[in-house]
Amino acid sequence: MKFTCDRSALVDKLGILARGVSTRSTLPVLSGILLQAGEGRLDLSSTDMELSMKADLATPVEREGEVVVPARLFSDVIRNLPDEELVVEAGEAAVKVSVARAAFSLNAWAAADFPQTSTFDMAGAFTVGRGPFVETLNKVGRAASRDETRPILTGVLMTIVGDTLKMVATDSYRLAVKETALDHALESDVQAIVPVKALGEVARLAGALGPGDIEVAIGENQAVFKLEDAAGDVLIASRLIEGQFPNYRQLVPETFDHEVSIERGRLMATARRVSLLAQKNAPLRMSFAPGRLTLKALTQDVGQAEETLDVEFSGEPFEIGFNPGYLIEGIDAIDGEAAVLRFTSPLRPGLVSAPGEDFTYLIMPIRLSG
Helix, strand or coil: CEEEEEHHHHHHHHHHHHHHCCCCCCCHHHHEEEEEEECCEEEEEEECCCEEEEEEEECCEEECEEEEEEHHHHHHHHHHCCCCEEEEEECCCEEEEEECCEEEEEECECHHHCCCCCCCCCCCCEEEEHHHHHHHHHHHHHHCCCCCCCHHHHEEEEEEECCEEEEEEECCCEEEEEEEECCCCCCCCEEEEEEHHHHHHHHHHHHHHCCCEEEEEECCCEEEEEEEECCEEEEEEEECCCCCCCCHHHHCCCCCCEEEEEEHHHHHHHHHHHHCCCCCCCCEEEEEECCEEEEEEEECCCEEEEEEEECCCCCCCEEEEECHHHHHHHHHHCCCCEEEEEECCCCCCEEEECCCCCEEEEECCECCCC
């Protein structure tokens, strides 16, 4: 294998592929990036056996071939070379990188040792704008669990009915639901549970590439996302999570007894200040009384805080407590100047939303004592 390419273009591609490299596997080849040179193009691939990435780069190829290079060391070498055209050539167990006055030889692995975990099949793909996709995931993904002992909750339920994409996530303490309109309706409905880690990588890359579209293909056991830029395509494939996603619809109360609208920025700032004293798993208390909302926090051996806001509330006084981090994330996720808080009782979930927004953030309360 032998090809020449622009150093900066290769650095960019290696930076993308590095996100798919395994850092914990006992299989050494998974710490590498597969390079495949042929027909005026270089294909780069990485995988951790759950998430797979592939990118291509148009470049002159003198001799076709393939090899697996050590991802971190190869990337560091390329990044530190002078910004000029470089030559990469490889044999069975080594790869050589050279420019005008420098040459590096690195041990490598045979391409046959690299696992092929995805075919990157784009059959039945639909298109969604990068901006709406990133916005939806940023709102919903925060509610997904990071606890691998309950795999189903580490995923985001994606459903497409007609021209509407819905994402749902829950860690059993909170629930986030967001709908996004597609440009075109799909002929058949789609439903899949995609790991939040994979969707996060898609969103990160989409944000870095800027405006454009994402092609999404949901297969029997994998989801594939395709993004294009001037330097070539990037594909991200992820396994789907098997199992039954919780029936989230039954978690959302049909009616609420209390509804309060308040300036979002003022509520956010107050919650952040008061929650500084909600340590050691202490709740952030919200006490409602006619005309006011008081946020309180108390941590034994640390201190306490209290701040009152004027609100339009005329019901019977009541107090409800939440995990401060979860509540602040919910307020942060909504758009607009107003936040709408809905409650039924101190022991039932509370709802955080914004007027006119197709986004729901439900949060379970903490039972208060004293």
